Amino acid sequence: MSLRDLSIRAKLVWTALGALLVVLGVATTLSLRYWQSEQYALTGQQALMAVAAARGPVEEALVHGQVGLVREELRALTARPPAQGYRLVAADGTVLLSSDHGEEGRKRPGPPLPGPWDIPSGGTVVGGRGGGPTMSAVVPVSGVGGPGGRAVLELVLSVKGIEDAIRRGRAFGLALTGLLALGYAVVLGTMLEREVVTPMRQLRRGLARASAGEPGVRIGLTRRDEIGRLGASVDRLLERDDEAARLAAAQQRRLSEQAGFAEVGALAAQVAHEIKRPLAGIKSAMELIAQEYAMSDAERELLGRIDGELEHVDETVRDLLSLARPVGLHAQPLDLNHVIDGALARLAGLPAMGGGAGGTVRVTRRYDPALPAMEGDAARLEQAVLNLCVNAAEAMPEGGQLTVATAHEDGTVRVDVSDTGVGIPPENLDRVFKPFVSTKPMGTGLGLPLVARVVAAHGGRVTVESDVGRGTTFHIQLPVAAMAARREVEA
Ligand SMILES: Nc1ncnc2c1ncn2[C@@H]1O[C@H](COP(=O)(O)OP(=O)(O)O)[C@@H](O)[C@H]1O
Ligand SMILES: [Mg+2]
Numbered sequence: 001m002s003l004r005d006l007s008i009r010a011k012l013v014w015t016a017l018g019a020l021l022v023v024l025g026v027a028t029t030l031s032l033r034y035w036q037s038e039q040y041a042l043t044g045q046q047a048l049m050a051v052a053a054a055r056g057p058v059e060e061a062l063v064h065g066q067v068g069l070v071r072e073e074l075r076a077l078t079a080r081p082p083a084q085g086y087r088l089v090a091a092d093g094t095v096l097l098s099s100d101h102g103e104e105g106r107k108r109p110g111p112p113l114p115g116p117w118d119i120p121s122g123g124t125v126v127g128g129r130g131g132g133p134t135m136s137a138v139v140p141v142s143g144v145g146g147p148g149g150r151a152v153l154e155l156v157l158s159v160k161g162i163e164d165a166i167r168r169g170r171a172f173g174l175a176l177t178g179l180l181a182l183g184y185a186v187v188l189g190t191m192l193e194r195e196v197v198t199p200m201r202q203l204r205r206g207l208a209r210a211s212a213g214e215p216g217v218r219i220g221l222t223r224r225d226e227i228g229r230l231g232a233s234v235d236r237l238l239e240r241d242d243e244a245a246r247l248a249a250a251q252q253r254r255l256s257e258q259a260g261f262a263e264v265g266a267l268a269a270q271v272a273h274e275i276k277r278p279l280a281g282i283k284s285a286m287e288l289i290a291q292e293y294a295m296s297d298a299e300r301e302l303l304g305r306i307d308g309e310l311e312h313v314d315e316t317v318r319d320l321l322s323l324a325r326p327v328g329l330h331a332q333p334l335d336l337n338h339v340i341d342g343a344l345a346r347l348a349g350l351p352a353m354g355g356g357a358g359g360t361v362r363v364t365r366r367y368d369p370a371l372p373a374m375e376g377d378a379a380r381l382e383q384a385v386l387n388l389c390v391n392a393a394e395a396m397p398e399g400g401q402l403t404v405a406t407a408h409e410d411g412t413v414r415v416d417v418s419d420t421g422v423g424i425p426p427e428n429l430d431r432v433f434k435p436f437v438s439t440k441p442m443g444t445g446l447g448l449p450l451v452a453r454v455v456a457a458h459g460g461r462v463t464v465e466s467d468v469g470r471g472t473t474f475h476i477q478l479p480v481a482a483m484a485a486r487r488e489v490e491a
Pocket of ligand 2: 391
């Protein structure tokens with residue numbers, strides 16, 4: 001596994017942790033260094049002040065040769081740490097007096113001190129940071145070996161205390177850094193888990209489900225940050241995908257329906273054709289009989305009934321043929337309200353409007369007077385509206401209210417045909433547009449399929465709502481622009 005394959009969380013946590021450790025490490029080291037040199041300087045300064053203060057009495061005692069007094073003075077000077085010892089060193093490096101008596105009369109150990117004439121009269125500090133386990137505050141003293149003689153008074157200081165403190169500081173810094181890093185890693189890890197890993201997982205799971213073909217999957221991230229926006233984009237994509245799948249399924253359904261339709265249609269057309277000829281023969285024969293033979297009223301009525309049945313067969317055959325033929329539209333500018341008027345005029349002459357044994361069917365027109373101009377096949381549309389109106393009238397054998405309304409809204413016009421009839425049970429609602437579906441003893445089941453075909457040929461759609469026992473409304477929706485656009489393409 002290469003570094004690039006690590007999770008984002010691991011990468012971020014490790015990088016941030018590395019950066020934190022470097023920053024804290026450098027900061028700790030630098031501040032310890034600074035503190036160390038300050039500590040050395042301070043210690044040296046204090047020692048120097050103590051030595052300088054002791055110089056007067058020491059010189060005084062030396063002038064009088066009171067070595068015991070000198071020792072006493074110097075012992076007092078070294079009583080408190082970090083002072084460790086004293087030396088009085090001659091100009092040639094010989095130790096004259098020392099807290100370590102063994103050194104007296106020998107060369108001073110260690111690197112040579114600056115000569116007594118080289119040291120400023122206020123004294124100086126030698127050694128110090130990195131200069132071994134001790135450092136020294138030195139001042140020149142006079143009165144050694146005669147009036148002009150000089151020596152160096154050295155106060156030896158242990159730096160162990162400082163170095164110990166530094167070590168403790170380093171250990172503390174290290175522990176603190178580790179603790180901070182740990183806390184930082186936990187906080188960062190938790191935050192990343194919540195802010196990145198969890199929503200990412202949600203995204204991945206959703207996408208996995210969607211790509212496994214589950215419909216209607218949404219990521220559903222409600223957050224507004226980058227990941228939330230990503231989720232929203234994915235949701236929009238999924239939505240479009242669903243929509244496309246739905247359309248494809250509908251298309252497929254329509255295609256297979258059309259395929260079935262075409263097959264049945266071809267057969268129906270053939271049958272209809274076969275029936276049409278003998279039908280015409282029977283009709284003319286009947287007319288001949290009615291003219292040539294004297295008949296009783298009862299016989300005439302019988303003949304009339306036969307004629308009615310023949311008319312029905314003829315109508316069915318006509319419907320069948322028009323359904324089987326491809327819908328070739330003669331599109332022209334038309335006034336839809338006018339088209340509906342035509343359909344209603346034809347409806348008035350039909351037996352279904354007689355109200356039969358019951359009451360009559362009242363017709364109400366509720367037209368939108370400002371329908372936009374549109375194009376379409378007026379004859380076909382009139383037939384479609386008529387079919388709906390005939391069904392409506394037939395659904396109200398006891399009489400009732402038939403309302404035909406038109407309306408328009410952005411780019412579409414609507415025709416609503418409502419009745420107060422028997423209604424359509426819910427399980428039949430999506431079957432009624434299929435050919436040969438009829439609940440009427442003499443029905444053909446071809447009226448609504450024809451409506452659907454004509455409307456579809458105009459680029460529109462027809463839908464139905466119904467309430468059993470209360471009534472039914474069919475909605476035809478037609479695009480205003482579709483026909484015009486189609487003509488332009490053809491031209
Ligand atoms: N307005 C309506 N009210 C109640 N039922 C209806 C209505 N319109 C259509 N239907 C139902 O839909 C069926 C199919 O109608 P249609 O295709 O016109 O064939 P048909 O009228 O020959 O039966 C009808 O038999 C009827 O059951
Ligand atoms: Mg019908």
